[in-house]
Amino acid sequence: MSHRPASSPAKSPKLPVVAVAGNPNTGKTTLFNRLTGSDHKVGNYPGVTVERHSGSFTLPGGRRVEVIDVPGTYSLSARSREEELAIQAVAGLEPFDPPEVVVLVVDATQLSRNLYMVLQVIELETPVVVALNMTDMLEARGEVIDVDRLRAELGVPVVPMSAQKGTGFAELTLQIERVLATPSAGTPKARWVPDSQPLIADIEAVGAEIPPSWSRSSKQRERALALWALLSLEEHDELEAIPPRLRAVVVERRKLAASHDRQIDLEVIRGRYGWIDTRIDSILKRNTPDAKSLTEKIDAVLLNPVFGFAIFLILMAIVFQALFAWADPVMKLVEGAFDALASGVRDVMPDGIAQEFLTNGVIGGVGSVVVFLPQILLLFLFIGVLEDTGYMSRVAFLMDRIMRSLGLHGRAFVPMLSGYACAVPAILATRTMERQRDRTLTMMVIPLMTCSARLPVYTLVIGALFPPTHVFGFMPVQGLLMIGMYVFSTLTALVAAAVLSRTLFKGPRVPLILEMPPYRLPHWPSVVRMMVQRCKAFLFEAGSMILVCTVVLWFLLSFPRNADVQHRRETARAQIAATHASQDEQAARLAPIEAELKGEALRSSYAGHLGHAFEPAIRPLGFDWKIGVGLIGAFAAREVFVSTMGVVYGVGDESDEDSATLRAKIKAETRENGAPVYTPLVGLSLMIFFALACQCMSTLAAVYRETKTWRWPVFLFAYMTALAWLASFLVYQGGRALGFG
């Protein structure tokens, strides 16, 4: 397995391409996974952030073919860029090469609807093999499809199979091989042929504008693409690479039709379904049991306004608990392992820049990437199960009203919830939404959720600056503040979603069409495969950026070298060594001196200078330059603020949020005029800043990975920082005006 960034690099020798297409929820991905086995690459389609999954396998005769997984669609007609991919990939429009064979995955339990797309693809003269999937479920329902009859009617090979159980694959590969050798075996004439004169005139008029590179001088393809254009193009749509003349003629023909009380869409769709309906009864032996299906019985409970909602909340609580608490021991283990590795390197390498670069820069950087994997794995385990069982559609069903009022998609709920644990896996999870707009909007608000990395900062500030007293005698001030921070961040995220969806992400209202697939058991290999893919994508694409940022931060915090500090450290070490005290005692006496010197080195580093440079900007928030240094350090991850402050104040980098020394030091810190730096008001201002600012390079790297552009991470950073500055300013200056702090 490898990652390749581009979509279709020229491979030599080029393998024949088999495109796997079909409706969503037909088991298309399972079939693709089974066909390609372990050979699986994830790339990106050019221009859109839709992943391109490809792989290869060997046909029974020994020929190797490349397989691409076309995003699932109900038909080839398109209104968004994402939907346009299907027609481009299946018909082989630029920039795609035409596939040698299209394997159309058809859900046998929903034959007539699935046949609609089969007819469309056959019209395009692309060689087709129909994979009649889920025949096991059909049997379980007591229904029978006359496969020979279906084959005869469609004029293409039809292979009954069950992708989940793994049956029918031998026959499928044989048929792919056959059509590859004899394309005509999978390329019959168009099944449904328009017969009304006005519609034929429309097709002729639009067909004249179909570029020759599309129709490849085939009259039939030209007609098929004219039909596609008539159903897809609008005066204003997102579709790209559409000749303006073609669009104009489509709009004109549609207007003309409307003036004659004709609806072209209706005529075409009715025509195709008419072809299907006159044949379906001879192909499919139906069984209409009186009893409700199992899925309907389950849904009666799971979509019940009371019980269903309660079960939903319990399930979400489990997901949240898992991300928040269960992943923690593994993350600690990862951190421990990298710490051990770093200290091992310290033992064998002499002190110096090279050693520090290796331990703090490289090992620390790789560690800060790997530490995300337990949460990513867990979240995608849940998402895989939710998707595969069909429950994710029920989540959207239950949450649509609430999420829609915020301008979000119903499916944004799981990613938003995950944001309370960590924004990074949550941002990767926005993939469960189809539309780029929904995904990006969700990514822009997730980092406002109180992630677990903010908690150490809050704990330190609250513990150091707020008294452990109670309000009204029973409500602890410190606990209330913590809850207050959660409420504040949640409200801010919801308001931000509502505002962004009505401004920057404003667009035509998109009606919801949500398929409710029958409940199924998850296909575990596919779930595991997705988990692994997500981790690899994160490691290689976001990880490299995080690593670079870590090294840059290390550089800022460690350079320029302070010769004076080094000299004093060596002197102190020599002096203590000369006392011949026990090893433990020597270490104990050295530790505070080392901590003080580390602080001095940091204060004179580039980060220290930057802190000074930032001070005018953050002084109105009540922060001094030392907090500025902490903010720079916190860019690696918010919780690093705590240890950076530990170093700044010469308490050592081992300090955690519960460190009494660090708390005391913070409380004792004074300004030049003797007033304390940290008042409760400054503490509040600092917490507000952390709640709102995007102080997290990994979040930005994850957004870059998912949007494939710098525009969104830059926007995210800018708007959150501006929001944070403004809110902290209001809190601090407002508080002072009211006489606090």
Place this chain on the structure above:
Amino acid sequence: MKSLFDIRPGESARLSHVGGERSFRRRLMELGFLPGTVVRLVRSVGVGDLVELEVRGGHISLRRSEANELRFERDR
């Protein structure tokens, strides 16, 4: 003609008209919501304000307001 609100959950009715914005209408028709097709209202409760319909063996949920673009034949 009657709307979805005249149909009780569990009942079926024959579609007579599909309205709404063009691409929405087109997608519904492609999913099988064509005039003349029998559609069953599976459920219309739910906190999500959605209705679930069955057409051609598939189950599709729509927002109540958007589903109101569907018109059904009066019982004969």
